[in-house]
Amino acid sequence: MNFYEHQDLARKQTKRLLLLFALALLGLILLTAYLVAGISYTLGLHNARFESYETGQSIWSISSRVFDWQYLGLIALGVLSVVLIASLFRMMQLSAGGKVIAEQLGGRLINANQRNADEKKLLNVVEEMAIASGTSVPSVYVIEERGINAFAAGFQSADAVIGVTRGAIEQLNRKELQGVIAHEFSHILNGDMRLNLRLIGMIYGIVIIANTGELLMHSRGRSSRDRGTTLSIGLALLLLGYLGVFFGNIIKAAISRQREFLADASAVQFTRSQEGISGALQKIGGHSKTTQNFNHENTSEISHMLFSQGLGFSFFNKLMATHPPLQQRIKRIDPSWDGSYPVAAVSQAGDSENKSRGEATTFGQAAGVAGLAGAIDLTDTHITQPDNQKVDAKKIIEAVDNVGEPSDATIALASSELAHLKNDFEILCERVHEPYTARGLVFAMLIDSNEVVRQHQWADIKKHQTPELVKQTRFVYYQLELLKAKQPLLLLDLALPILKALSDKQYKEFKVQLLRLIKIDKKIELREWALYNLVDHHCRPKKVSQLHRFSLTQRKPAVGRLLSALLNINIIENNYDDTMAKNIFDLVTTSELDFKLRWYSPEELTTQSMTEALDQVRYLKPLQKPKLLKACVKVIQHDGVINKRELELISCIAQAIDCPLPYMDVG
Numbered sequence: 133m134n135f136y137e138h139q140d141l142a143r144k145q146t147k148r149l150l151l152l153f154a155l156a157l158l159g160l161i162l163l164t165a166y167l168v169a170g171i172s173y174t175l176g177l178h179n180a181r182f183e184s185y186e187t188g189q190s191i192w193s194i195s196s197r198v199f200d201w202q203y204l205g206l207i208a209l210g211v212l213s214v215v216l217i218a219s220l221f222r223m224m225q226l227s228a229g230g231k232v233i234a235e236q237l238g239g240r241l242i243n244a245n246q247r248n249a250d251e252k253k254l255l256n257v258v259e260e261m262a263i264a265s266g267t268s269v270p271s272v273y274v275i276e277e278r279g280i281n282a283f284a285a286g287f288q289s290a291d292a293v294i295g296v297t298r299g300a301i302e303q304l305n306r307k308e309l310q311g312v313i314a315h316e317f318s319h320i321l322n323g324d325m326r327l328n329l330r331l332i333g334m335i336y337g338i339v340i341i342a343n344t345g346e347l348l349m350h351s352r353g354r355s356s357r358d359r360g361t362t363l364s365i366g367l368a369l370l371l372l373g374y375l376g377v378f379f380g381n382i383i384k385a386a387i388s389r390q391r392e393f394l395a396d397a398s399a400v401q402f403t404r405s406q407e408g409i410s411g412a413l414q415k416i417g418g419h420s421k422t423t424q425n426f427n428h429e430n431t432s433e434i435s436h437m438l439f440s441q442g443l444g445f446s447f448f449n450k451l452m453a454t455h456p457p458l459q460q461r462i463k464r465i466d467p468s469w470d471g472s473y474p475v476a477a478v479s480q481a482g483d484s485e486n487k488s489r490g491e492a493t494t495f496g497q498a499a500g501v502a503g504l505a506g507a508i509d510l511t512d513t514h515i516t517q518p519d520n521q522k523v524d525a526k527k528i529i530e531a532v533d534n535v536g537e538p539s540d541a542t543i544a545l546a547s548s549e550l551a552h553l554k555n556d557f558e559i560l561c562e563r564v565h566e567p568y569t570a571r572g573l574v575f576a577m578l579i580d581s582n583e584v585v586r587q588h589q590w591a592d593i594k595k596h597q598t599p600e601l602v603k604q605t606r607f608v609y610y611q612l613e614l615l616k617a618k619q620p621l622l623l624l625d626l627a628l629p630i631l632k633a634l635s636d637k638q639y640k641e642f643k644v645q646l647l648r649l650i651k652i653d654k655k656i657e658l659r660e661w662a663l664y665n666l667v668d669h670h671c672r673p674k675k676v677s678q679l680h681r682f683s684l685t686q687r688k689p690a691v692g693r694l695l696s697a698l699l700n701i702n703i704i705e706n707n708y709d710d711t712m713a714k715n716i717f718d719l720v721t722t723s724e725l726d727f728k729l730r731w732y733s734p735e736e737l738t739t740q741s742m743t744e745a746l747d748q749v750r751y752l753k754p755l756q757k758p759k760l761l762k763a764c765v766k767v768i769q770h771d772g773v774i775n776k777r778e779l780e781l782i783s784c785i786a787q788a789i790d791c792p793l794p795y796m797d798v799g
Contacts, residue, residue: 152383153334157215160338160376165207214344219337226329229291230284231271231632233437236430239273239295241633243565250301257306257313258294261402263625264546265317266535266792268670270294271629280304280416281426282439284316286325288790290670304412311399311408312439318398323754324391328437331387335380336433342373388436388454396461404540410466416440417458418473525769528782531793532761546795553619560611561626563604567634570627571642572605574667576612577620578649578660585653592648618796621783631671639671656739658697662784665746669788681753684760685727690745691760692729694785695721697742698767700734701778720770724763750789757791
């Protein structure tokens with residue numbers, strides 16, 4: 133089963149979850165009707181419906197009085213209103229993505245100013261796994277818990293975060309930490325995160341019934357009769373709510389357990405090692421039961437998202453456990469395990485990380501120092517970024533087929549590339565984790581090759597940005613000349629978590645500056661549009677995630693606009709007329725897709741229509757996305773060449789539709 137099939141399975145699991153949730157609501161409505169009827173009769177609030185009740189009547193006879201349409205309709209309306217409004221409210225709270233969960237758990241975002249050796253080890257592991265799999269680097273949070281645990285949260289890779297406990301960072305060695313992080317990346321790639329957040333929202337709606345009952349039980353009425361009525365209704369709602377929570381947790385556990393087995397297997401596949409994740413699970417088993425718990429008031433709500441069972445060891449917690457027993461998980465990974473649990477010791481994080489970094493000062497480092505010292509002038513420097521560097525289209529097609537399943541060679545390549553980048557450009561890689569340099573990187577990537585346009589862009593940056601931001605932009609701009617084909621996007625991946633952490637005001641100012649830089653030459657290149665949308669997709673406030681997914685045929689106009697824009701790059705360069713352009717478009721697209729599309733000329737494509745098209749194809753069904761990406765590759769290689777900037781464009785589109793390409797060797 134590949135990435136697209138896992139995503140499709142997660143989508144089907146969501147439908148199954150909705151069905152089970154609907155059945156749970158139906159059960160709650162029927163139980164509520166009986167309870168309200170019973171309370172009404174007991175307290176003398178009954179009407180003609182119960183006056184003919186006699187002892188010994190069958191349950192069906194009583195039910196015929198309780199369940200008339202008017203009465204049942206009112207009960208259903210009340211229950212549904214409470215549950216659905218509460219669920220929608222919770223889903224809206226979670227719409228900003230995984231950072232909401234991390235912050236509710238008291239997590240601290242790792243940034244450049246606060247990283248110690250252990251946190252640097254964690255960040256390096258996350259970055260390597262993200263780059264190998266082609267996903268954007270998620271924001272990483274440290275949770276101050278003694279136990280060994282972790283979680284991934286978000287609706288999609290763009291808003292994903294990974295949270296890791298202090299105990300995991302300090303007590304796991306690098307290989308074990310890689311196993312845990314690979315497990316969490318499996319949840320990101322397989323669509324589990326979205327499913328997990330929807331579980332939280334749905335069960336919250338049922339929990340609110342219990343909370344309402346508890347509130348009523350503590351309220352005071354005007355008389356003893358009022359207090360008795362309120363207490364009775366409150367007790368009934370409390371019982372109903374907790375009964376609903378009980379069944380909701382069973383649903384949550386049933387769905388979650390199998391996904392955990394899958395994530396364990398994927399972690400072994402990603403790391404090509406069973407020792408890492410098996411060792412981490414064994415160390416969890418070696419902890420005392422107290423330190424295995426996740427000590428936070430929201431633990432029960434997010435327990436299904438954790439790497440290991442975070443709740444206590446009571447009978448009910450075992451019954452509704454969201455994770456398989458440790459012994460089962462370890463045995464599946466390592467059948468030769470002898471059943472013993474080692475006692476975790478604090479690892480020496482800094483040594484291994486420092487040894488993995490080069491010791492010599494390279495040309496890249498020296499150039500970085502010169503750039504910081506102000507050795508170049510903004511308006512006179514021109515960076516040549518050759519577009520004639522060819523990329524093998526077969527490699528990109530293979531990458532499309534292997535989305536979400538980076539090979540051993542891919543992971544080794546990404547790790548090596550990242551290590552070389554951090555070694556050769558140590559200052560740049562350190563500073564790109566800071567807000568000024570992260571913004572400066574995106575500004576520098578948009579600087580035009582035309583001298584006149586470039587001078588206007590620098591003047592605009594100087595006019596609207598602080599001296600420190602101008603200085604960092606200049607530093608990054610100079611460094612970009614020395615980077616290889618995919619390294620600018622690799623750097624952008626490292627910078628995205630910092631850009632996501634910008635305040636609303638900072639991001640708004642940043643976005644305005646990006647648009648000014650793009651529009652200075654009175655035109656918007658497709659690469660500029662793709663880069664802007666990639667950054668905006670990761671950083672803008674998120675809406676509630678859309679549930680429905682579409683086929684390519686249902687999104688024909690959007691697909692046609694996107695593929696037309698890609699083909700038009702070559703059409704403009706080769707001076708094709710409209711007839712020839714349309715013939716080429718028909719030939720290329722029909723060979724990849726099973727239907728015809730309309731070709732849109734450059735004059736018909738606006739940035740607004742292109743942005744709308746990208747938003748629409750983002751919600752394609754998972755199994756439809758590889759067809760679209762392969763069509764993009766075929767279209768863009770029509771002239772026989774895929775150059776550096778076209779590769780950037782394809783990578784941006786793949787990330788923007790949440791279909792990340794594994795790292796490729798394009799050197």
